[in-house]
Amino acid sequence: MSLKFINFTPVLGHSIFINHYMTKVIKLRKGLDVNLKGRATRELGQVGCPGEYALVPDDFAGMKPKVVVKEGDQVLVGDALFVDKLHPEVKFTSPVSGVVSLVERGDRRKLLSVRVKPDGEQKAREFGVTEDVKALLLESGLFGFFRSRPYDVVANPEDKPKAVFVSAFNSMPLSQDFEYVLEGQEKEFQAGISALAKLAKVHLGVSSKQTAKALLEAKDCEVTVFDGPAPAGNVGVQINHISPINKGEVVWTLGAEEVIFVGRLLLTGKLDLTRTVALAGSEVVAPKYYKMLVGQKLTTLVEGKLVKADHHQRIIDGNVMTGLKTTAEGFLGAHHTEVNVIPEGDDNAEMLGWIMPRLNEFSTSRSYCSWLFGRKKEYTLDARIKGGERHIIMSGEYDRVFPMDIFAGYLVKAIITGDIDRQEALGIYEVAPEDFAIAEFVDSSKLELQRIVREGLDILRKENA
Amino acid sequence: MNALRNYLDKIKPNFEEGGKLHAFHSLFDGLETFAFVPRTTSRVGSVNIHDAIDSKRIMSFVVIALMPALFFGMYNVGYQNALAAGQLEQATFWGMFFYGFLAVLPKIIVSYVVGLGIEFVVAQWKKEEIQEGFLVSGILIPMIVPVTTPLWMLAIAVAFSVILAKEIFGGTGMNIFNPALITRAFLFFSYPSAMTGDSTVWVSQQSILGLGFTAPEAYTAATPLGQAAAEGFNGFDCGTIENAITGLIPGAIGETSVIAIALGAILLLWTGVASWKTMCSVFVGGGLMGWLMQALELSDIEWWHHFVLGGFAFGAVFMATDPVTSARTECGKYVYGLLIGVVAVMVRVLNPGYPEGMMLAILLMNLFAPLIDYCVVDRNISMRAKRANNK
Numbered sequence: 105m106s107l108k109f110i111n112f113t114p115v116l117g118h119s120i121f122i123n124h125y126m127t128k129v130i131k132l133r134k135g136l137d138v139n140l141k142g143r144a145t146r147e148l149g150q151v152g153c154p155g156e157y158a159l160v161p162d163d164f165a166g167m168k169p170k171v172v173v174k175e176g177d178q179v180l181v182g183d184a185l186f187v188d189k190l191h192p193e194v195k196f197t198s199p200v201s202g203v204v205s206l207v208e209r210g211d212r213r214k215l216l217s218v219r220v221k222p223d224g225e226q227k228a229r230e231f232g233v234t235e236d237v238k239a240l241l242l243e244s245g246l247f248g249f250f251r252s253r254p255y256d257v258v259a260n261p262e263d264k265p266k267a268v269f270v271s272a273f274n275s276m277p278l279s280q281d282f283e284y285v286l287e288g289q290e291k292e293f294q295a296g297i298s299a300l301a302k303l304a305k306v307h308l309g310v311s312s313k314q315t316a317k318a319l320l321e322a323k324d325c326e327v328t329v330f331d332g333p334a335p336a337g338n339v340g341v342q343i344n345h346i347s348p349i350n351k352g353e354v355v356w357t358l359g360a361e362e363v364i365f366v367g368r369l370l371l372t373g374k375l376d377l378t379r380t381v382a383l384a385g386s387e388v389v390a391p392k393y394y395k396m397l398v399g400q401k402l403t404t405l406v407e408g409k410l411v412k413a414d415h416h417q418r419i420i421d422g423n424v425m426t427g428l429k430t431t432a433e434g435f436l437g438a439h440h441t442e443v444n445v446i447p448e449g450d451d452n453a454e455m456l457g458w459i460m461p462r463l464n465e466f467s468t469s470r471s472y473c474s475w476l477f478g479r480k481k482e483y484t485l486d487a488r489i490k491g492g493e494r495h496i497i498m499s500g501e502y503d504r505v506f507p508m509d510i511f512a513g514y515l516v517k518a519i520i521t522g523d524i525d526r527q528e529a530l531g532i533y534e535v536a537p538e539d540f541a542i543a544e545f546v547d548s549s550k551l552e553l554q555r556i557v558r559e560g561l562d563i564l565r566k567e568n569a
Numbered sequence: 570m571n572a573l574r575n576y577l578d579k580i581k582p583n584f585e586e587g588g589k590l591h592a593f594h595s596l597f598d599g600l601e602t603f604a605f606v607p608r609t610t611s612r613v614g615s616v617n618i619h620d621a622i623d624s625k626r627i628m629s630f631v632v633i634a635l636m637p638a639l640f641f642g643m644y645n646v647g648y649q650n651a652l653a654a655g656q657l658e659q660a661t662f663w664g665m666f667f668y669g670f671l672a673v674l675p676k677i678i679v680s681y682v683v684g685l686g687i688e689f690v691v692a693q694w695k696k697e698e699i700q701e702g703f704l705v706s707g708i709l710i711p712m713i714v715p716v717t718t719p720l721w722m723l724a725i726a727v728a729f730s731v732i733l734a735k736e737i738f739g740g741t742g743m744n745i746f747n748p749a750l751i752t753r754a755f756l757f758f759s760y761p762s763a764m765t766g767d768s769t770v771w772v773s774q775q776s777i778l779g780l781g782f783t784a785p786e787a788y789t790a791a792t793p794l795g796q797a798a799a800e801g802f803n804g805f806d807c808g809t810i811e812n813a814i815t816g817l818i819p820g821a822i823g824e825t826s827v828i829a830i831a832l833g834a835i836l837l838l839w840t841g842v843a844s845w846k847t848m849c850s851v852f853v854g855g856g857l858m859g860w861l862m863q864a865l866e867l868s869d870i871e872w873w874h875h876f877v878l879g880g881f882a883f884g885a886v887f888m889a890t891d892p893v894t895s896a897r898t899e900c901g902k903y904v905y906g907l908l909i910g911v912v913a914v915m916v917r918v919l920n921p922g923y924p925e926g927m928m929l930a931i932l933l934m935n936l937f938a939p940l941i942d943y944c945v946v947d948r949n950i951s952m953r954a955k956r957a958n959n960k
Contacts, residue, residue, distance in 0.1 A: 140618075420617055424618055429612075429613045429617065449610055450608050453608075455604065457606035457626070458625035458626050462621055466620065469842075470839055470841055487610040487617050488606065488610050489619050490619050491606075492625075492698045495739065497627070499895070509949065509952070511898070513897065531953055544615060544616040545619060546620045547620070549624065552614075554615050
């Protein structure tokens with residue numbers, strides 16, 4: 105790709121070019137790519153049909169669920185299972201047709217999941233094709249997939265967003281390759297983007313490594329190319345460089361594959377929540393892609409596909425950096441585009457870690473040897489924290505991998521101390537927990553940054569309500 | 570290895586809540602995490618994999634970086650002793666080194682026992698893990714005091730600084746002042762005669778366990794910096810500069826050899842444990858001020874002589890770069906380092922009362938580091954506020 109230098113803006117920490125598609129290229133320097141073993145190859149595997157599906161309310165952050173079905177009810181694809189108590193028009197709908205088999209509740213009757221036993225026929229509700237895109241999205245349950253910033257929660261249909269942001273790539277290790285997913289679904293993707301354009305201006309963030317015409321020449325949206333290490337693929341990073349959020353403003357974000365969901369709905373009038381999920385990680389025998397529905401049980405996906413080992417394995421619903429630890433009995437999370445499997449590591453007795461060379465470990469610190477092996481070496485990392493939790497000691501660790509014009513360390517401190525005015529001043533409205541994933545990875549003080557930020561955002565949202 | 574792991578697993582329940590040795594759980598945790606990498610895995614909702622770096626590794630590398638200066642310091646203690654006794658010809662390399670080793674070791678032990686003891690108690694009380702910060706402070710403290718400092722003074726000073734400069738702020742990572750420098754400042758102001766006195770404090774003059782020599786009469790040896798200050802930085806004997814670079818001059822145990830300190834600096838910068846921004850700006854600031862003082866004819870010595878005399882290099886490499894007490898923003902580090910260099914040389918040249926300005930300069934800038942950061946962060950805040958108003 106030939107790049108023409110037009111502008112250099114050191115203040116924002118990025119430089120801007122124009123490529124031959126006449127789209128803006130933003131080069132990011134901060135960040136970190138961790139080369140993990142077990143990346144999915146561009147191949148499609150077969151996965152059996154499991155006996156159960158589940159929609160989990162916790163996957164939709166910031167929403168209070170109200171169940172609208174009873175156990176034993178018949179549901180079609182697209183029938184609501186639960187709705188948002190505060191905005192009942194935001195529905196969360198069944199990915200399969202069948203019988204509601206369980207409404208699972210936990211402590212204090214908290215709704216954990218609504219499970220559906222499939223009838224194997226996938227009878228879908230007809231939504232018809234209307235001009236009112238928002239009404240259609242709300243009715244079909246796709247609106248629930250929109251997230252809004254500030255707070256990184258389910259979008260509020262009453263908000264007037266200044267833009268909708270879609271990132272067409274995930275830069276995290278072991279993540280789904282969206283270009284592969286897009287193959288054969290270009291029409292649906294474009295239809296989805298065009299539909300979003302009726303809600304607000306659409307910004308599409310594309311990686312400099314992507315070449316698909318459907319992305320670079322997408323219509324009804326402004327395409328921006330990002331060139332840089334993870335987390336360049338995070339939509340929050342892209343928002344920060346394209347059109348940062350000020351206090352009082354709202355933007356919506358939607359996953360790239362979810363844009364295809366919207367496109368399918370508009371083209372066929374039916375809901376189809378089929379994802380192309382990457383099963384990847386060092387514990388997977390042949391990492392590749394599988395077609396799965398949102399909420400599909402993971403048993404059939406992982407069974408027989410993992411390395412036979414006498415150590416413990418960790419199945420992660422989602423990405424290794426941001427996903428949730430789960431089991432083979434778990435379900436594919438609503439927003440998750442991959443399932444990663446890594447060693448748990450809790451049976452690993454490693455001696456004198458503070459001084460040994462530890463050649464197999466990855467570190468950004470030159471007190472280890474990873475710098476010697478270059479970027480080609482693939483690492484097998486387990487889930488150990490590899491140190492004790494401390495106060496923040498080293499300075500600038502977060503900022504090195506945080507490609508936004510935000511002082512990440514100071515923002516984290518403001519969240520820990522509960523200083524809301526300072527959080528606002530330091531830019532908390534622009535961030536989501538996932539933006540801190542790489543910082544959490546490199547943190548020598550081993551603080552749980554994503555959890556801290558999530559809790560901070562929840563408290564702030566309550567205060568501002 | 571596995572036997573040790575199994576043994577630790579077997580005795581671990583005794584140290585947990587309700588176990589009969591629960592009162593020592595922080596000691597057990599400390600030793601277990603020292604022997605093995607902790608096996609705790611990340612919880613649901615946080616990142617699943619982690620970088621192998623942790624604060625133990627970082628602190629260990631600082632301690633390793635201090636080793637050349639420490640070993641040279643031991644040798645120099647023996648060398649100065651032989652020089653004082655006029656027996657330099659009879660002294661052997663290993664004789665001098667072991668003499669110095671015996672002279673310094675009790676200080677290291679006292680420093681660690683007192684400091685770590687307090688840390689263990691506090692960790693136990695706060696139900697936290699032992700923090701590694703004192704691993705570095707504990708070795709720094711013996712290296713920045715005169716070799717003749719009585720052990721009881723050292724013990725009081727260490728206790729004072731660990732409790733009042735560190736633990737009351739919340740432990741490693743929360744302190745405002747560098748604990749090692751607070752120890753030295755405490756000694757300096759409480760027992761001035763033992764810290765500078767009549768220039769007999771810098772050289773150990775008694776033989777220890779048959780090693781070394783007893784000086785025939787009280788031997789006075791001012792540090793070259795002290796001499797320079799006393800003589801108003803005029804007529805300074807530049808012949809000692811070569812010795813000041815190799816380190817064969819009287820002075821605090823670890824601070825004398827610029828070469829040994831440079832070895833440590835290379836390790837710290839290469840591993841990224843210390844910030845090159847802070848370290849370099851200290852030298853730039855000191856050089857500028859030294860040059861200015863020379864240009865104004867307030868001092869006769871060359872601008873770069875300040876780097877090799879007294880504790881300037883040691884302070885710049887090991888004290889100013891302490892990540893906790895230095896400026897935390899990248900721009901702030903330049904300002905912070907620069908001002909340390911400037912103030913240190915200013916105190917040296919302009920204040921006849923204190924021949925050495927490094928300690929005071931770093932402590933003063935420790936105090937100002939949050940203000941420097943405040944200004945840097947405030948620029949980001951006002952940029953964001955302006956953006957919101959301009960929309």
